[in-house]
Amino acid sequence: MSANAFVYTELQASLPFADVPWDKLNDAIAVQPGFVDKTWFSGLGNNSVGGLYGFASVDDALLYCTDFFPALARDFGVAQTTRVFDNKATAEASAAMDAPHFGGQVTAEPGAFVYTEVQVAVPFENAPWQDRNPVLRRQKGLLSKTWLSGHNTNTLGGLDAFDTVENALDFAINEFPITTATMNAAFYTRVFDARVTEAASRGLNSPYYL
Structure with missing residues (x-):
């Protein structure tokens, strides 16, 4: 499955990446509709957490940004940024x-x-x-x-x-x-x-x- 849309995310958090439960999060992210891949980000100097994701379609990308990711930000108790791009x-x-x-x-x-x-x-x-x-x-x-x-x-x-x-x-x-x-x-x-x-x-x- 190829990535026809990208999602950029960033959580307004300061968390050294060694403390991010990425293995657990990877399991949850991998089963989201249309998910293709993710490159994790760790903010230089501020330890923000985010990534660039590939999704099969813009609709899948929008669903991730309006459903899964806002719920994740609530779990962390922080504000968040998302962007959707058509490839x-x-x-x-x-x-x-x-x-x-x-x-x-x-x-x-x-x-x-x-x-x-x-x-x-x-x-x-x-x-x-x-x-x-x-x-x-x-x-x-x-x-x-x-x-x-x-x-x-x-x-x-x-x-x-x-x-x-x-x-x-x-x-x-x-x-x-x-x-x-x-x-x-x-x-x-x-x-x-x-x-x-x-x-x-x-x-x-x-x-x-x-």
């Missing part, structure tokens, strides 16, 4: 950046992930990804990029896999703000330590690991 429009752009959900081969395991989202409404077919991809290819330490286009919002963003936390931070802090300034738009960036979540991600078929 169809971004498939070509993501495949061109070696995104593992779109046929890209993992040649090195990630040390960090960067999630980005820009506060614009641009249908992805009008997004200048053909110009942006070559620039991203020159970004130090970038392993792959999965482009994201917001369901019902057309926000632009992505999940970028980096070889090290240091290179991920350089991109999030120094490089990405330059890009968004040219767009005259506010933006959202998050950096996640991919090393501490490897076992949990492997347990839910994350395609980012060898």
Whole structure:
């Protein structure tokens, strides 16, 4: 089963990943309708907990965001963030950046992930990804990029896999703000330590690991 939609989640919690009951949660997540895979996230510097999920359809993704995940946040007693993305429009752009959900081969395991989202409404077919991809290819330490286009919002963003936390931070802090300034738009960036979540991600078929 292929992933035709993505879900981004993040809990407003500070919990070292070693203390997250991910094995129990993996069992519950794996049986959700349309679930394909999950890459776990642990917030660098704040220990937030979240992930990027693949679902078979947008409807399955929306069900997860309106039913299962809010109940999970209530169990933790924290606020939460969810986003839904339709993969169809971004498939070509993501495949061109070696995104593992779109046929890209993992040649090195990630040390960090960067999630980005820009506060614009641009249908992805009008997004200048053909110009942006070559620039991203020159970004130090970038392993792959999965482009994201917001369901019902057309926000632009992505999940970028980096070889090290240091290179991920350089991109999030120094490089990405330059890009968004040219767009005259506010933006959202998050950096996640991919090393501490490897076992949990492997347990839910994350395609980012060898």
